[in-house]
Amino acid sequence: MTVLTDTTVTSPTFRGRRLRRTPALRGLVRETRLHPSMLVAPLFVRPGTGIREEIGSMPGQHRLSVDELAREAERLLEAGVRAVLLFGLPETKDADGSGAWIDNGIVQTAVRELRRVAGDELAIIADVCLCEYTSHGHCGVLRGSSVDNDATLPLLARAAASLAEARADVVAPSAMMDGQVAAIRSGLDAGGLPETAILAYAAKHASAFYGPFREAADSAPAFGDRRAYQMDPANGREALAEILADLDQGADMIMVKPALPALDLVAAARAATNVPVAAYQVSGEYAAICAAAERGWLDRRGAALESLTAIARTGAGILVTYFALEAAGWLREMDR
Numbered sequence: 001m002t003v004l005t006d007t008t009v010t011s012p013t014f015r016g017r018r019l020r021r022t023p024a025l026r027g028l029v030r031e032t033r034l035h036p037s038m039l040v041a042p043l044f045v046r047p048g049t050g051i052r053e054e055i056g057s058m059p060g061q062h063r064l065s066v067d068e069l070a071r072e073a074e075r076l077l078e079a080g081v082r083a084v085l086l087f088g089l090p091e092t093k094d095a096d097g098s099g100a101w102i103d104n105g106i107v108q109t110a111v112r113e114l115r116r117v118a119g120d121e122l123a124i125i126a127d128v129c130l131c132e133y134t135s136h137g138h139c140g141v142l143r144g145s146s147v148d149n150d151a152t153l154p155l156l157a158r159a160a161a162s163l164a165e166a167r168a169d170v171v172a173p174s175a176m177m178d179g180q181v182a183a184i185r186s187g188l189d190a191g192g193l194p195e196t197a198i199l200a201y202a203a204k205h206a207s208a209f210y211g212p213f214r215e216a217a218d219s220a221p222a223f224g225d226r227r228a229y230q231m232d233p234a235n236g237r238e239a240l241a242e243i244l245a246d247l248d249q250g251a252d253m254i255m256v257k258p259a260l261p262a263l264d265l266v267a268a269a270r271a272a273t274n275v276p277v278a279a280y281q282v283s284g285e286y287a288a289i290c291a292a293a294e295r296g297w298l299d300r301r302g303a304a305l306e307s308l309t310a311i312a313r314t315g316a317g318i319l320v321t322y323f324a325l326e327a328a329g330w331l332r333e334m335d336r
C-alpha cells in the first residue's frame with residue numbers, strides 16, 4: 001500500500017469553498033433571492049363575522065370571515081406580501097355550483113371588501129372553479145357520472161366575470177376544463193372587462209398533495225376522483241402542451257401545480273414561454289413540512305425557505321404558498 005504524503009496530494013484547481021467562507025461572500029454570490037413581493041398567500045373565506053377557524057389539516061391556516069380576511073390582508077401588506085389567492089366556502093352547495101358565479105357569492109363579497117380596505121395596494125387573485133360550490137365536489141357540472149366539459153365552460157366564464165366585476169385583478173381558472181381560458185377571456189372581453197388578467201393553472205396534476213386543501217375547502221369529490229380532468233403526474237410533455245394551449249387561448253400568466261413534485265415542469269415552462277410563471281406549493285407540501293417540524297424531524301423555517309428557494313431557482317417568479325406571511329417575516333429578519 002502506498003502512503004500518500006504531502007507532496008503526492010495535488011492542490012484542487014477548483015476551490016468552491018473560497019466564496020462560501022463568510023455570510024458577506026455567500027450573499028454576494030447568491031444566485032436566487034426570495035422577496036416578499038414574489039409571494040402569494042392563498043386564503044379561505046367563509047360566511048359569518050368575526051370568525052377565524054383553524055384548519056385541522058393545515059396548522060396555522062384558517063377559514064376566515066370577510067372582516068377577518070380584511071385584517072389578514074392588512075397583516076400581509078404590512079409584511080410586504082402584496083398578493084392573495086382567494087378560495088370560498090359557500091353557505092350552501094348545489095349541483096351547478098351556483099355559489100361560484102352568483103354576484104353576491106362569498107368570494108365576490110370578499111373581493112369587494114378587500115378592494116375597499118386595500119385599494120390597489122393588494123393584487124387580488126380569485127380562483128375560478130366549481131368544486132368548492134358543487135354538492136358533488138367535482139370541478140364542473142355532471143352528465144351522468146362524468147364532468148361535462150362544454151356545459152361547464154359558460155359557468156366558469158360567468159364566475160370569472162362576476163369576480164372581475166367585483167374588481168379582482170386576476171382570475172385563476174383551476175378546473176382543468178378544455179377551453180376554459182378562451183371561454184373566460186371572451187366572457188371578460190364581452191362584458192367590458194378587458195383589464196382583468198388570467199392566471200391559468202395550466203399544468204395541474206391529479207396530485208395526492210391536494211388532500212389537506214380538500215378538508216380546508218370541503219371540496220373532496222363525493223364519488224370517483226379528478227383523474228378524468230386533471231393531468232396524470234407521469235406526463236411532462238403533455239403539461240407543456242397544456243401550457244401552450246392556455247397561452248394560445250389568452251392566458252397572461254401560467255401556473256404549475258403542485259410545485260416540488262413538478263419542478264421539471266417549472267423549468268420547462270420557464271424555458272418554453274416568455275410570460276410570468278407561477279408555482280403553487282400546495283396544501284400537502286405545506287402540511288408535510290408542518291407535520292415533520294412538529295415532530296422535530298425538520299426545521300420548519302429551513303425546510304420552508306429551502307423549498308421556496310428551489311422553486312424560484314427552477315424558474316418560478318411567483319410563489320403561491322401557505323408560508324407567505326411567515327416567509328415574509330423570515331426574509332425581513334434575514335435582511336437585517
Ligand code: PBG
Binds near residue numbers: 129281284
Ligand atoms: C380547485 C383547487 C384545488 C386546489 C387549488 N384549486 C383542489 C383540487 O384540485 O382538488 C388545491 C390547492 C392545494 O392543495 O393547496 N380545483
